[in-house]
Amino acid sequence: MNTPHHDPDYNFGYLDEQTKRMVRRALLKAIAIPGYQVPFGSREMPLARGWGTGGIQITAALIGPADTLKVIDQGADDTTNAVSIRRFFERVSGVATTELTEDATIIQTRHRIPEKPLEAGQILVYQVPQPEPLRKLEPSEAETRKMHAWAEYGGMYVRLYEDIARYGHVATTYSYPVLVNGRYVMSPTPIPKFDNPKMDDMPALQLFGAGREKRIYAIPPYTSVKSLDFEDHPFTVQSWTEPCALCAANDSYLDEVITDDRGGRMFVCSDSSYCEDRRAKGHVGKELATAEALAYVGHVEGGSDVA
Amino acid sequence: MSLERVHDMNAEPDPILIAQKLTKLYGDRIGCRDVSFSLWPGEVLGVVGESGSGKSTLLRCLAGIDRPTGGEVMFRHADKPISLFDIPEPTRRKLMRTEWGIVHQNPRDGLRMDVSAGGNVGERLMDRGDRHYGKIRAAAIDWLTRVEIGEDRIDDRPRQFSGGMQQRLQIARVLVPEPRLVFMDEPTGGLDVSVQARLLDLLRVLVRDLGIAAVIVTHDLAVARLLTDRLMVMKDGAVVEEGLTDQVLDDPQHAYTQLLTSAVLAA
Ligand SMILES: Nc1ncnc2c1ncn2[C@@H]1O[C@H](COP(=O)(O)OP(=O)(O)OP(=O)(O)O)[C@@H](O)[C@H]1O
Ligand SMILES: [Mg+2]
Numbered sequence: 001m002n003t004p005h006h007d008p009d010y011n012f013g014y015l016d017e018q019t020k021r022m023v024r025r026a027l028l029k030a031i032a033i034p035g036y037q038v039p040f041g042s043r044e045m046p047l048a049r050g051w052g053t054g055g056i057q058i059t060a061a062l063i064g065p066a067d068t069l070k071v072i073d074q075g076a077d078d079t080t081n082a083v084s085i086r087r088f089f090e091r092v093s094g095v096a097t098t099e100l101t102e103d104a105t106i107i108q109t110r111h112r113i114p115e116k117p118l119e120a121g122q123i124l125v126y127q128v129p130q131p132e133p134l135r136k137l138e139p140s141e142a143e144t145r146k147m148h149a150w151a152e153y154g155g156m157y158v159r160l161y162e163d164i165a166r167y168g169h170v171a172t173t174y175s176y177p178v179l180v181n182g183r184y185v186m187s188p189t190p191i192p193k194f195d196n197p198k199m200d201d202m203p204a205l206q207l208f209g210a211g212r213e214k215r216i217y218a219i220p221p222y223t224s225v226k227s228l229d230f231e232d233h234p235f236t237v238q239s240w241t242e243p244c245a246l247c248a249a250n251d252s253y254l255d256e257v258i259t260d261d262r263g264g265r266m267f268v269c270s271d272s273s274y275c276e277d278r279r280a281k282g283h284v285g286k287e288l289a290t291a292e293a294l295a296y297v298g299h300v301e302g303g304s305d306v307a
Numbered sequence: 308m309s310l311e312r313v314h315d316m317n318a319e320p321d322p323i324l325i326a327q328k329l330t331k332l333y334g335d336r337i338g339c340r341d342v343s344f345s346l347w348p349g350e351v352l353g354v355v356g357e358s359g360s361g362k363s364t365l366l367r368c369l370a371g372i373d374r375p376t377g378g379e380v381m382f383r384h385a386d387k388p389i390s391l392f393d394i395p396e397p398t399r400r401k402l403m404r405t406e407w408g409i410v411h412q413n414p415r416d417g418l419r420m421d422v423s424a425g426g427n428v429g430e431r432l433m434d435r436g437d438r439h440y441g442k443i444r445a446a447a448i449d450w451l452t453r454v455e456i457g458e459d460r461i462d463d464r465p466r467q468f469s470g471g472m473q474q475r476l477q478i479a480r481v482l483v484p485e486p487r488l489v490f491m492d493e494p495t496g497g498l499d500v501s502v503q504a505r506l507l508d509l510l511r512v513l514v515r516d517l518g519i520a521a522v523i524v525t526h527d528l529a530v531a532r533l534l535t536d537r538l539m540v541m542k543d544g545a546v547v548e549e550g551l552t553d554q555v556l557d558d559p560q561h562a563y564t565q566l567l568t569s570a571v572l573a574a
Contacts, residue, residue, distance in 0.1 A: 165462050
C-alpha cells in the first residue's frame with residue numbers, strides 16, 4: 001500500500017464540493033433505479049473525454065481520506081492509463097492506493113472486473129464509453145428513452161437471433177447486454193462477457209460513469225443481473241483449453257501474449273494483480289521461467305526459482 | 308361472397324374498429340375530414356380515391372401512427388372498445404405490434420433493411436416476449452413459406468430481395484403475430500402487373516383463411532374488386548360514397564365515383 005500526499009492546490013478529490021454533491025445526487029438516483037441511465041452535468045476533467053472522465057468523476061465524488069483506491073485498465077494496474085489515473089488521485093486526494101483487490105475500498109476499472117470476488121462495502125466504478133445498449137438498434141435518443149421506459153426490448157433479441165442464424169452462436173464477446181433487476185437492459189461496458197456472471201448478485205456496489213454521454217447508472221449490491229439469451233441458446237462465457245502460462249489459474253480471463261517474432265505466444269491472466277498474488281502463493285505456470293527470463297514478469301517471492 | 312359476409316357481420320354484432328368523424332388537418336390543408344365507418348371482424352374494407360384524396364392520412368390515423376386533429380378511433384380490445392388516442396402511448400404501441408399491423412406502400416418503411424428475412428419476421432414474436440430461438444425460427448420459416456419466399460432465403464437481407472419479395476416479406480412480418488386487423492397502403496404499388504396478380508391472390512387467400520379484418524388503400528379499382536367486401540370512395544379528404552364493393556363499382560351513385568369507374572373502363 002502506498003500513502004502519498006494531497007496537493008493543497010487542489011480541492012480534495014479535484015471536483016468542487018458543489019459538483020460532488022450533484023454527482024452524488026445522480027448516483028443516489030441511479031442506485032434507487034438499478035440499470036436506469038441518469039443524466040448528470042458531466043464536468044471537464046484534466047483528461048480528454050473518452051479517457052474515463054465519467055468514472056473519474058464518480059470516484060472523485062465518492063472518495064474520502066480513509067479510502068484505498070485501486071485503478072485497473074484491461075485488468076492491469078500498470079498500464080499507462082491506470083497509472084495516470086492513480087497518480088491523479090494520489091495528487092488531488094492523497095489517499096492510499098493499492099494493487100490488491102481485497103485491500104481496495106474503491107476500484108476504478110476499464111474493461112474488466114477483478115478475478116477475486118468483491119466483498120460487501122467495496123465499490124466498483126466502471127468507465128463507460130457508450131452507455132446506451134439500444135444505440136445500435138435506434139439512433140434517436142428520444143426513441144431509446146421510450147423503449148427503456150416501456151421495456152420494449154424485442155430488438156435486442158433480434159441482434160442475438162441474427163448472430164445465431166449466421167454463426168450458430170451469439171458472436172458478441174464483450175459489451176454483452178444484461179437485464180438488471182428484471183427491468184432495465186444495460187450495457188455492462190466493454191468488459192468481456194466472461195465477467196458478466198460476476199455482476200449478478202455481487203456484494204459490492206457497482207457504479208458506471210459515461211463522461212462524454214453525461215450518464216450515470218448503477219447496480220446496488222445483491223442485485224440480479226442476467227445476460228440476455230434464448231431458452232435454447234443459453235448464455236455461456238469464453239473458456240480456454242490451457243491454464244494461465246504464468247500462474248496456472250484455470251478460472252481467470254486470459255489474454256494472448258506474443259513472446260517472440262517466431263510466432264511464440266502464451267495465454268496469461270489479464271488480471272495482473274490476481275496472477276501475481278497466485279505466483280506469490282507458489283503457483284507456477286508452465287511458461288513462468290521463460291517469462292521471467294524475458295523480464296516479462298518480475299521475479300515474485302515464492303515463485304519458481306529461475307536459473 | 309359479399310352477401311355471405313353481410314350475414315357473418317350480423318352474427319358478430321360488435322365492430323372491431325370504429326372511426327367517428329375522424330379529421331386530420333395539416334395546418335390549413337385538409338388531410339381527411341369527418342370520416343366515420345365501422346369495420347367488423349373478418350371484413351375487408353377498401354379505400355379508393357385519387358392521389359391526394361386523404362387515403363394514406365386516414366390509414367395512418369387509424370393505425371395509431373398519426374394523431375388525428377379531431378374525432379375518434381375506437382378499437383375493440385379484450386371485449387370492450389378503447390379509444391386509441393385516449394390510452395397511454397405504451398399501450399397503444401403494444402397494440403400496434405400485436406393486435407394490428409400496417410403494410411406500408413414502401414417496404415423500406417416496414418422492414419429492417421439490415422436484418423435478415425428471418426429476423427424481420429421473428430422480431431414481432433420477440434417483441435411480445437418469445438425467447439425460444441428454435442420456435443421463432445420455425446415460425447419465420449412457416450410464414451416465409453406462406454408468402455412464397457423459399458426457406459433457403461431466410462438468412463438473406465431484404466436488400467437482396469426483389470420489390471415483390473420485399474413486399475411479401477413485409478406482409479409475413481405483419482401477419483406473424485396473428486393480428487386481428489391489418490392496414491395496407493397500396494400493397495401492390497410499384498410492382499409489375501404479373502407480380503401484382505400473384506401478390507393479390509396471396510393476400511386474398513391469407514386474409515380469407517385467417518379471418519382477419521383489413522383496411523386496404525388502393526387507387527386501383529381492380530384491386531378493390533378482387534380483395535374487398537366494402538368500399539369507401541374518398542375525394543378531397545372526405546368520403547363521398549360507400550357501400551358493398553360490387554354495388555359501388557357496378558352502380559355508382561355519386562358523380563365522382565361514376566367518373567372514377569368510367570375512367571377505368573375507358574382505360
Ligand atoms: N405530412 C404532411 N404535411 C402536410 N400535408 C400533408 C402531409 N401528408 C399529406 N398531406 C396532404 O394531405 C392530403 C392527403 O394526402 P394523402 O397522402 O393522405 O393522400 P393519398 O390519398 O394517400 O394520395 P396518394 O394516392 O398519392 O398516396 C394531400 O393534400 C397532401 O398534400
Ligand atoms: Mg397515399
